[in-house]
Amino acid sequence: MREFARVGGGRSVLVCVDGLINLYESVVVTSEAVDALCASGVDGIVMVASTAELHKNLFQGERSPALLVSVNWPSSKSDESVMRNIVSGEVEKALGLGASAVVSSFLVGHERDEDEARNFAFLGSLIDECEDHAIPSLIVTAPMGDRPTKETYEDCVGLAARMASEAGATYVAIPYAGTAEAANGIVEVTGVPTYLMDLNRRIAKGQPDCNLEGLLSAAIGTDLCGVALSPSRSLDEVKAALIGLHGGHAT
Amino acid sequence: MNEAKELRLSRIFDPGDGRAVVVAADHGMMLGPIPGAANLERTLTRALEGNPDAILMSPGQAERLSRLFRGESAPALLVRCDWTNAFRDRTYTLPARSTQFCRVASVKRAAKLGADAVTIYLFVGYQDKEREDLHMEQARGFARECEEWSVPLVIEPIPMGPRVTKTNYHELVKRSVSLSVQAGADALKVPYTGDPETFRPVIEAAKGVPVLVLGGSKALSDREPLEAAEEALGVGASGVVFGRNVIQSQDPAQTLRLIREVVHGGKTAREALTSGRAGPIILRANPDLCTGCRICLSACAMSKESKFDVSKARLRVEGTWPNPTGPVVCDQCGSCVQACPTGALTVDDEIGGLRCDMELCTLCGACVQACPYGLLKMDSERVYVCDLCSGWPECADWCPTKAIVIAPR
DSSP: OOOOSOSTTOOEEEEEOSSSSSTTOOOOOOHHHHHHHHHTTOSEEEEEHHHHHHTGGGGOSTTSOEEEEEOOOOOSOOOHHHHHHHHHHHHHHHHHTTOSEEEEEEEEOOSSHHHHHHHHHHHHHHHHHHHHTTOOEEEEEEEOSSSSOTTTHHHHHHHHHHHHHHHTOSEEEEEOOSSHHHHHHHHHHHOSOEEEEOOOTTTSTTOOOOOHHHHHHHHHTSSOOEEEEOTTSOHHHHHHHHHHHHHTSOO | OOHHHHHHHHHHSBTTTTBEEEEEOOHHHHHSSOTTTTTHHHHHHHHGGGOOSEEEEOHHHHHHTGGGGOSTTOOEEEEEOEEEOTTOOTTSSSOOSSOOEEEOSOHHHHHHTTOSEEEEEEEEOOSSHHHHHHHHHHHHHHHHHHHHHTOOEEEEEEEOSTTOOTTTHHHHHHHHHHHHHHHTOSEEEEOOOSSHHHHHHHHHHTTTOOEEEEOOSOOSSSHHHHHHHHHHHHTTOOEEEESHHHHTSSSHHHHHHHHHHHHTSOOOHHHHHHTTOOSOEEEEEOGGGOOSOOHHHHHHHHHHHSSOOGGGOSSEEESOTTSOOEEEOOOOOSHHHHHOSSSOEEEOTTTOOEEEOTTTOOOOOHHHHHOTTSOOEEOSSOEEOOOGGGGOOHHHHHOTTOSEEEEEO
16 A cells, blocks of 8 residues: 655645545546656645546556545435445455545534434444444545535534544545634544645635645645545646645645 | 443442542543533543543544543543534524434444443433434443443433423423333433432432433533532432533543542532632732622622622622723722721731621721722621631632632632
8 A cells, every 4th residue: 555645754746536525516537647747746636436446557566656545325214234334345346446545524513413423423433444444534524515614614624523523434525614713623623644635615615715726735734644636626736735745835 | 330431430430449539531522622622631630630430432533633532641531422412592503403413423332442341322312202212222222332341321311391390390290211221321421400308309219320410501610510419429429420510620630639538528619619728818819800790799699698789799790791991809908997996807827818897896997998909898886897708708609700719818
């Protein structure tokens, strides 16, 4: 498994081409795009197992990016044993692909509390399975829906991130909560290496724009261990992020 | 119970007296970074100086803070394997709309983390009977896993939901304890019903399974939860689980020392709170810590006059919220004693408080005139003086911010 997270104080840039972060963006991941991404020197790429299967040769070799396999939680009602079977199969698949971590999401702000409970139960099963197979987990956390307000958004980000870390996530990704100070505060209470996420604005309703410069400034000025970019970023933006983050300046 | 479970339980319950002091530090999983739990490592490092027998944590924290559980004198580890939103009331960011619960970790994972026991909830009082059955089923599932891994199961039965009323609360605690024993609990973590009479049947319902009584929500003073613990232990509880009263304490180690004196030392709450005091005492006020809540006035009036008539309080608070200028307390300066023409006013040598002998007092008012702080009061029947509550000043005891403290004279 390739190391993708902070080692010796360094930071990493991940690109998520799995639709996990930008749930509402229809980005077509072409082979050319993945090829170009790998060639860009990005530290890690998040993709679903089926996409990874198609591009597994790109993750071979010393200079290739780390592969992080994403597993989406089944939002439709499923009982515990079905959930555990899904999780078990997905984690084993990720291991078979040589993944460096398994990625999933945990959202707070569901209209129905039972959805939050099922999402958290899924997270628990996934982390159980990851621990069993000694593979790290990266949990993308975010507030969603109408319940989090502009005033409570930062608290909701903190709640989601903290819940994921309490459940046992190895890494957590959080959306930009407006300022570098807010991000730093959340990192502190989360207690695990934390990525800043390039979140779709339809989820982060009413929240500050995640322009690349803002994201990188926040990541550089805080204890964050990197950024997780959405697939809508251009290759030039990914390269700028790599130069910015590894060079220690915004862009 | 098998031997491995017994061995693990003996790391929690002191084999000498069969009792335990447990710190609950699993709030972050349910409520997010609440005060005291935001930087758990810092809080628990301080708490460990108070020598708790065990600490309850989430699986994630147990893994990250595993260093706290290493070594001969380290506490035992309890891992919370389930989650609920039931405690998110209206004051929280995302208040619960309906009570939910779920599994978060397997017993196998808890065992791999080195858990000496696994803790789960069992709620009784749901509107929907099916939910109660589902919760019971989950508890039984955990009990089976615990049996397989030889890890003791601590069930926390809590009356929760619309069917719970003040009237049926203690009955529901008793019923939920019975259900927990049926589900396979090896120990119980039970809320206090409020008095020994209603808690005794709860202990009986546990049928010999050790009962740890909960400290409850953050109390205004150390005294309240300590008295509850004393009462519960008196009717057969095997120890306490204190959460916010420890992790949100200004001095978690000192709070734990007091709890240990009650649980393991066999002291009453009063003895624990006054132990270590030798000789006369004095009250000291720290105006910077005063919030202007005036609980001290009510505590004083209630203690001395058995009513909330703050005009009879032996101290006052100047200024009002949000800009209080602080409490003014009697520092036994002796001006009133010197001014008393009949010798009615004296200072108690042992405690340091004032005494007024009404047989000698002529109600001349010289003492009231002499008090440099304007604290002494008098009516047509008597003089109201601060006697330091016979060595246990209520104002200091109830002050939530320690703006009034007891010091050696």
